[in-house]
Amino acid sequence: MNVPKDHAGDRWAGIAFVVSALASLVLTIVYVFGGQPQLEGALLGVALGGLAVGVALVAKHMLPEGGEVQERGPLFVDEEDRREVLSAFGRGRPVARRRFLARAFGGAIAALGLATVFPIRSLGERPGRLLFHTMWRTGSRMVTENGDLVRATDLTVGGVLTVFPQGHERAADSQTLLLRLPLDVQAPGPPDVTDDGLCAFSKICTHAGCPVGLYQASTQELFCPCHQSIFDVRAGAEPTAGPATRPLPQLPLEVDAEGYVVAKDDYPEPVGPGFWNRGRD
Ligand code: FES
Numbered sequence: 001m002n003v004p005k006d007h008a009g010d011r012w013a014g015i016a017f018v019v020s021a022l023a024s025l026v027l028t029i030v031y032v033f034g035g036q037p038q039l040e041g042a043l044l045g046v047a048l049g050g051l052a053v054g055v056a057l058v059a060k061h062m063l064p065e066g067g068e069v070q071e072r073g074p075l076f077v078d079e080e081d082r083r084e085v086l087s088a089f090g091r092g093r094p095v096a097r098r099r100f101l102a103r104a105f106g107g108a109i110a111a112l113g114l115a116t117v118f119p120i121r122s123l124g125e126r127p128g129r130l131l132f133h134t135m136w137r138t139g140s141r142m143v144t145e146n147g148d149l150v151r152a153t154d155l156t157v158g159g160v161l162t163v164f165p166q167g168h169e170r171a172a173d174s175q176t177l178l179l180r181l182p183l184d185v186q187a188p189g190p191p192d193v194t195d196d197g198l199c200a201f202s203k204i205c206t207h208a209g210c211p212v213g214l215y216q217a218s219t220q221e222l223f224c225p226c227h228q229s230i231f232d233v234r235a236g237a238e239p240t241a242g243p244a245t246r247p248l249p250q251l252p253l254e255v256d257a258e259g260y261v262v263a264k265d266d267y268p269e270p271v272g273p274g275f276w277n278r279g280r281d
Contacts, residue, residue, distance in 0.1 A: 010097050013057035017104035020050025024111035031118050047112050054108065058101060132270050134174040136251060140165035140263040142178060142200075152196050152255045155180040158217030162203060165263065173271055175203040176251050177212065178261065179233060181220060191236055192252045198261060200251040201237045202271040205229060207244035209273050222248065 023046035030039055068088060142150040142163040150163055161178045168174055181197040193199040201222065205212050210226035221240070222231040229242030237248035249271050252264035 007097070009057050009061035010101060013054045013061075014097060014101050014104045016050045016054035016057065017101070017108040018050075020047045020054065020108040021104070021111040023047040023050060024108070024115040027115040028111075028118055031115070044115070047108070047115065051108050051112065054105065058105075134267055134271060135165045135168035135171040136174055136176075136263045136266045137165065138263065138265050139256075141256075142166070142176070142253075142261045142263070143169060145169055150178065150261050151259045152194070152198060152261055153259065155198070157182050157197065160215040160217075163200070163261075173204065175211065176200050177203045177215070177222065177248075178253075179215065181233065192250050194253065194255055196255065198253060198255070199233070200253050200263075201231075201233070201248040202251070202267060204248075204272045205244060206239070206246040206248060206273060207242065212248065 023043045027040055027043040027047060030036060030043065143166045144150060144161065144163060147166075147169050149166070150161065155161055155178065157180050159180050163176050163178045164171060165174055178198065178200045181193065181199060183197050201212075203211050203213075205224040205226065207224065207227060207229050210224055212222050212224045212229075212231065214223035214225060215221070216223065220233040222233060222237060223229070224231075224242065224244065227243050229244035230240050231237040231244070231248050232240045235247075236250060239245060239247065249267045249269050251267055253261055254264055256262050
C-alpha cells in the first residue's frame with residue numbers, strides 16, 4: 001500500500017500504540033505465570049515508551065507546521081485576529097486513520113491499565129483477624145523456647161523467663177515474659193498475678209515491635225533496648241519512659257493442679273506496636 005509521506009507519522013503512531021498494548025498484555029501474562037522482575041521492567045518500559053512515542057507523533061503531525069509570530073498589541077481581540085488564529089489551525093493537516101489511531105490509543109491505555117491492576121495481588125493475603133490473636137489459648141501450658149514445660153517453681157523471685165504456648169515455640173507473636181515478683185510487691189501491682197507472684201507480659205514492645213529483653217528486678221521494670229522504652233511492671237507494664245505509649249499486654253495465667261503454669265486465655269488485646277491500640281470489636 002502506498003502511504004503518502006504526510007501520513008506516515010499517523011501510521012507510526014498507530015504502530016507505537018499497538019506495540020504498547022502488546023507489551024502491556026505480555027507483561028500481564030508474565031506476571032500471572034510467576035513474574036520475572038527484569039523482564040517485567042523492560043515490558044513496562046516498552047508499554048509506557050510506546051504510549052509516549054505515539055502521543056508525540058500524533059501531536060507532531062496534528063499541529064500546524066512552521067513558526068507563528070504574533071506581535072504584541074493592545075489587550076483586546078478583534079475579529080480579524082480571531083479569524084487569523086482560526087485559519088492558522090485550519091492549516092493543520094487532517095489526521096488520516098483517525099478511527100484506527102483512536103482505537104489503538106484506547107487499546108494501549110486499556111492494556112496498560114490491566115497490567116497495572118494485577119500487581120495488587122502481590123500485596124499478599126488479607127490478614128483478617130489473625131493480627132488480633134496469638135497462639136495462646138485457655139489452658140495452654142507455658143514452655144521454654146526448647147519446648148520444656150515450665151513449673152511455677154522453676155522461677156526464683158526476681159527471675160524472668162521467655163515462654164511460649166506449648167506446641168508453638170516458634171510463634172513470634174506469642175513470645176511472653178514470665179516474671180516472678182516478690183510477694184510484697186508495691187501497690188497497685190499488675191492486675192493478674194498468681195499467689196506465687198507470677199505474672200506474664202507480651203515480650204513485643206508496643207512501640208515498634210522489638211523484643212523487650214531486659215528486666216531489672218530491683219525496680220521491677222522492663223526495658224526495651226531498641227529505643228529505651230521502660231515499662232513499670234508494678235503498674236501493669238505502663239510505659240514510664242521512651243517512645244512507647246501503650247502498656248505491654250498482660251497474659252492471664254494460673255498454676256494448674258500439676259504445678260505447671262498455664263494461660264487462662266489469649267491476650268485480651270492485640271500485642272505489638274501501637275497501631276493495634278484498639279479493641280477486638
Ligand atoms: S521498639 Fe521498643 S522502644 Fe522502640
